Amino acid sequence: MTLSVTDVNAGFGGSTVLRNVSLAVDPGKVVTVVGPSGTGKTTLLRLLATFRRPDDGTVAWDGDDIWAMADDERLGIRRQVSMVFQEPSLFNAPVHRNVSYGLRVREPWQARLRRSFGELVGSSRPADTVVSALETVGLVESVDQNALSLSGGEAQRVAFARALAVDPAVMLLDEPTSNLDPHNTALLENAIERARDRGVGVVVATHDMHQAKRISDRMAFLHDGELVETGPPEQLFEDPTDARTARFLDGELLVGDRERSRVPQSPTADP
Amino acid sequence: MIPLQAQLPDGGWTYVVSIVAVSLYVSLTAVGLSTLFSLPVALGIGFTDFRGKRLVTAVVNTGMGFPSVVVGLVVLILLSNSGPLGSLDLAFTPRAMILSQFILATPVLLSVSLSAVEGVDQSVRDAAYAMGGTRVDVGLAVIKEARFGIVTAILAGFGRAISEVGSILIVGGNIVYSDGQSYTRTLTTAITVEARQGRYEVGLVLGVILLALVLAVNGLGSWLRNQGRGERSV
Structure with a gap:
């Protein structure tokens, strides 16, 4: 391709x-x-x-x-195709939500609603692909941290993990x-x-x-x-x-x- | 001194409860509909550059100062039997009040949510798009980033709606049934009646309930903002 x-x-x-x-x-x-x-x-x-x-x-x-x-x-x-920008461009959300964003928008609406409901009533574990992408950039310990509290370098690595997680x-x-x-x-x-x-x-x-x-x-x-x-x-x-x-x-x-x-x-x- | 219970009109406390129920039903419905209308419009205006954008924004901002009695008068003319929407038979009903409060709350909601949406960095839209988001996903990502501003917009719209008296008095007619149950009487319109009839204590009680409601809704908004700060958005 x-x-x-x-x-x-x-x-x-x-x-x-x-x-x-x-x-x-x-x-x-x-x-x-x-x-x-x-x-x-x-x-x-x-x-x-x-x-x-x-x-x-x-x-x-x-x-x-x-x-x-x-x-x-x-x-x-x-x-x-996934892209990482010069500025990390992260969402005001925990790191795992940032990294899983591309995976979530690829889900059908019914699955998204079901998952959102599941997250509301109980806690959810980040998907394996999210954890593996964060391991690649050495940030698995920051999985629950808010992305906007990261340093510039960490944010750039999270942005890379986000692009990697969708298996482009x-x-x-x-x-x-x-x-x-x-x-x-x-x-x-x-x-x-x-x-x-x-x-x-x-x-x-x-x-x-x-x-x-x-x-x-x-x-x-x-x-x-x-x-x-x-x-x-x-x-x-x-x-x-x-x-x-x-x-x-x-x-x-x-x-x-x-x-x-x-x-x-x-x-x-x-x- | 006459006890408060004795001063209450027919229906006693059920009169008060029904007034609170009508107030909340009308204002929450109007603000709910206004939110559903305003958010996509705010996104549309915020996302696109078009000729006359500044004019549209100026008109929306001007709309925040609409005199409520004028809105009430125009809505009543539209809904009256001889008006263009007379066949809907909505004059002097809670639905007519919802319509007039929708018109009054929308410029407030639209203006505050527009500035919240415009405050979201372009990079958020870029990231949502680059990660495979559709136009709807990009819009949702922006709404979630602007959520604190949008909660403020909804609260401001609710404040405008629940405290408004002029238009709902005109289009609702301030009606109570003979058993004391409210049909189109709200806290604000009831206060005008109680004041006119010299039942100041009842008016004050209704006023305190109104203030408590506004305070409770604002408290809920602040709580939501604190809960959401630093929590998940997208």
Whole structure:
């Protein structure tokens, strides 16, 4: 099951954020999307998660245009894709309720009502998948804690567990380790690798080039809304075909560097 | 001094009990219906950007100050025999009172719940959608996040309804049966009658009951908010 975008354009209020971007997420592969801030990484992930239609181009599931599908069919596809946001976006509820949210919305209404009634009259045990997802991120002891009382790093791990608990075919992760210390970063990277080994297709938007190198099967370098180059990490790091990729990976191409990036600069040209 | 029991109209304490029952029936039904109407509308207005949204919000906020006698007059005209809804035969019935209290409570409920819904971060909607929620699931997630504000909205709507006198006096007619049982007489309209007839003690008793009811409902709301704070939402 391959999730892909083909020649998509997307913008906000007249300005174009993504231009003719094509990218495919194959099962059992990790694709990292790298590039300076404000370059369209989050917009690309939101297109893949069908938050919005592209202005042009197609978002497809196994080659079928998702936006040409009926609502029910599109919902079925959406439920095979989960996303973790840059901000953890947790509900004001205990951790286990956050992690089980995706499982609960997938239940038929009768089952949901029955379960809600059961929870009202007696206590309920979190589902095994919820506990197992929390074990993966090392937070099983926080199962009953309110999610809003967690630290930034813990919240990010709960958000990851929530995305993992629904056993998705594709995971979209927007800066999933930005709030994490090295230990927990390694924990999440291991979880990503285990998901990949189970056949999950993973897209990770990241600023961390070391992480991209560690976990990628393929890297995609996005700059100024354009997909400049894709390929295995070794190729991008060692033999990039585009000068902008080389400059970015050398740490020279930064935010607001759009125009200068196209023209080689002499050392004295910069103030 | 004349004992209170002797001052009570025909029916004695059953008169008082029936008045309380009618008051609660009319106001709770009106607020219940208004909640069912206001929450989806608040979600609709809160979730969508459309031309004239600020105007709609301003109209809703203005509606909180609707003079109740004007609402009563308009409802009575609509429901009177010669009015467009005259065939429903609702004038001077508890249902007419429910309708007028619904009209009065809705702007309050809508306005407070709208600001509660708009106060919920966009990230909650995003998370509910990204985890496979339907439009209804996303709406429910927002309602649950905004639950404290929504409880406040319902309490404010109930406060507006139960303490209102002008419109229900006009559309309900303040009717009691000959055995002293209330048909359309509520605590507020009964107080006006008792005051006019000089039975101040009875009026004061009814006033204390009204205050106690409002206090009890607010107490329940505060308890719910405290119970719910930090407990499960979604």
